[in-house]
Amino acid sequence: MTGGPVLEADGLSKSFGGVQAVRGMSLAVAPGELVALIGPNGAGKSTCFNMLMGQLRGDAGRVRIMGEDVTGWPPRKIWRRGVGRTFQITQILPSFTVRENVQLALLSHQGKLFDVVTRARRAQSDVADALLQRVGIVGFAERACGLLAYGDLKRVELAIALANRPKVLLMDEPTAGMAPAERIALMELTAGIAKADGVGVLFTEHDMDVVFGHADRIMVMHRGSLIAEGTPLEVRDDPEVRAVYLGSSLDPEGP
């Protein structure tokens, strides 16, 4: 399996009522590669993510994880095949501590969800802390997650997503709500992890500095369809992309 893409999708489509949210999206992500999926609000990026991990069932198309067809599987099964994700609206467990959020993912990875004997709090706290250390919030390990600032929640989510040593990371607007410096730091961290562990990362992002600074490849969606794909340089000079973005905001220098 080495060398082949860790994530592949063919012809994904989804419509809600009369709205065709995604039409015929195909993509592939190689190990260690960072692919940015960009496009204006409502382009269909989140819907794509939801189909990739099974939160939504597509109308058509197939998804493969490391060569295995996982179309129609529920998220929990896809997760067990090595897919971690973060959500546009952060999904953490507010009534758990930060560390426990990660511990539970670790416990699940070990197949201990029906263990009624041991104490969850004691399980692998060192591994959990190492993950928290990696995303830079080990200082908050004991805090109730519901009390954290938004930017920190995004980091917790990343730590959770990393808990089962994923081969694929899906990150829907991972840096939303963060200060610019924080964004760059988080994406640098993600890129480091991707390169070190050979994780394929697909992410959406509105901050063009982040996108052009970190993506190996960029895919541009508009009204559910892919309109351009290529290296950052190729995409930046694509006239259709420029039209969609009204020119200005595509320059890393800012609007």
Add this chain to the structure above:
Amino acid sequence: MGPHSSPRHLDKTTLGFFLVQVLTGLSSAASLFLVAAGLSLIFGVTRVVNFAHGSFYMLGAYFGLTLVALFGDWFGRGHLSFWSAILCAALVVGAIGALVEMTILRRIYRSPELFQLVATFGVILVIQDLALWGWGPEDKLGPRAPDLRGAVFILGQPLPRYDLVLIAAGPVVLGLLWLLLNRTRFGILVRAATIDREMVGALGVNQAWLFTGVFFLGSFLAGLGGALQLPKGGADLLMDFTVLAGAFVVVVVGGMGSITGAFLAAVLIGQLQAWGVLLLPQSTLVMMFLVMAVVLVVRPFGLLGRPELVGHGRQMLDDPLRPTSWRFKGLVLLLVLGLAAAPLYLGTYGLVLLIDILILALFATALHAIIGPGGLVSFGHAAFFGGGAYAAALLVKYAGTPMALNLVLAPPAAALLAIVIGWFCVRLSGVYFAMLTLAFAQIVWSVVFQWGEVTGGDDGILGLWRAPWVRGRIAYYYLVLGCCVAGILALRHGLSSPFGYALRAGRDSPLRAEAIGIDVRRQQWAAFTLSGAFAGLAGGLYAYSKGSVFPNEMAIVRSFDGIIMVFFGGVQHLSGPLAGAAALTWLKDSLLRLEMWRLLLGLAVIAIVILFPQGIAGFLKQRFGRFVGIRSELSS
């Protein structure tokens, strides 16, 4: 199958009989439809399941009774007098509904679902006592409608003339509702609110009055249903729960928020009852169960329901589980020691009360595990409490097995029941779960109640003698203390295990839970089953403490006791149920001496929902938590 049917008329009578049976079914669908339609309308707009809807139906019957008599005296016993009395009864009930909305529900629309359900249940208690006070305990015969006495004959078979009115009532009301909802401004707002609540706010409509109006309409329909069935069924004090379970089944089968769905489901259930009575008199409820089961498997949101209508109420945030401090452990130890020494300082009466408290605390802790960490409001846990009690009693009666074995078998028996009921219920969450558990528990209760040959019916099962080593009250007290303390500690421990964490994760964020490999439903199902087992243990202990069991042990009121205890104690706190059990037992013990204790309890419940939502344990945690090393973080 009239006594005078002779073989020669078989063909004709068979056909006539068939027709009459269908018509009887249609007539019994009418009241069910009216109640369910009101329930559905109110839910659609306000997202509150009004548990007091059965009580409005009962009030409709009683006010109908009074007004028919009154109008009869004033205006004579003609058509106009009778029918305007029925209509006025419904209007009065509508006004009562509006009043309840304005004084109670309006304050808690933003509260978690549990609070709303508990508040409407408080209203049930208040109305029960008011009805008892106003109309007395005897069942009342309904008045006859003028010119509709006797029967019409259909192919030689008699059909009560009044049934024709009821048969017409369903479609007529359905038609009028359709006109109201599709041809008036009020109706358009109602429909808009049912589809998208924010939209109504955007339209600049006074939401408060829309909600009150819908409550009036829904309560009016329930009252009309109660008043209309008077000539057929009369009025009694049990009507509220009987119709409530039926209405829940209809709403679940028809689909929440859909009036037409409610009509179809009512017709379906009506037919089922008509034919069920005939084929197998004791099977009607089981058949109702089967129909509901089949519909839920095929169409989880009902025949005409839409999934998006079943929203999740506002979540309560509880604090992370922290390691228990030594001080807290010391406090628990002191409490247990104090309890162990109780026979030294308590008399017989006090000890009996304490046995009740301990058993109920175990029951409440089991229920709390599902409601709090599980996030599922079960209104049917009496089925498992009673299930355990009846398992023990039936074993005594039919197998003559010894007490110890029966107490060991009670939990698995209750768990078995929970596996079956849970399988259907965890497929749905939110208010659906509450309604379904209530309906299933009511069905279990009815089976026990109706199946007299096996369960003793209303007379219960007597003669559960304790084994010689715990025959004395004090010895049995220690057995109960041991079982309950062990059970409560086991449940507490379970919640801090990976299993308990995964359960709580499913409540906190199903999306996140599924995205880290947790099968939320399976976790809930297993927890529901475990919780049922512990409730069953409590039930078994209870049966042996009383020496007998009665259907009351699995009645709705028992489920509600459980909810109240959890609620009194504070949903967000693991120690809540114990405090709640003590509070409820004490409260009932003091109130029972008074007349109208249900009224007072109901008012207390409503007051607590509105004024004191964090419960006793929450209050203690806030005031004294620091002393035992507990902080309030998220909850308050």
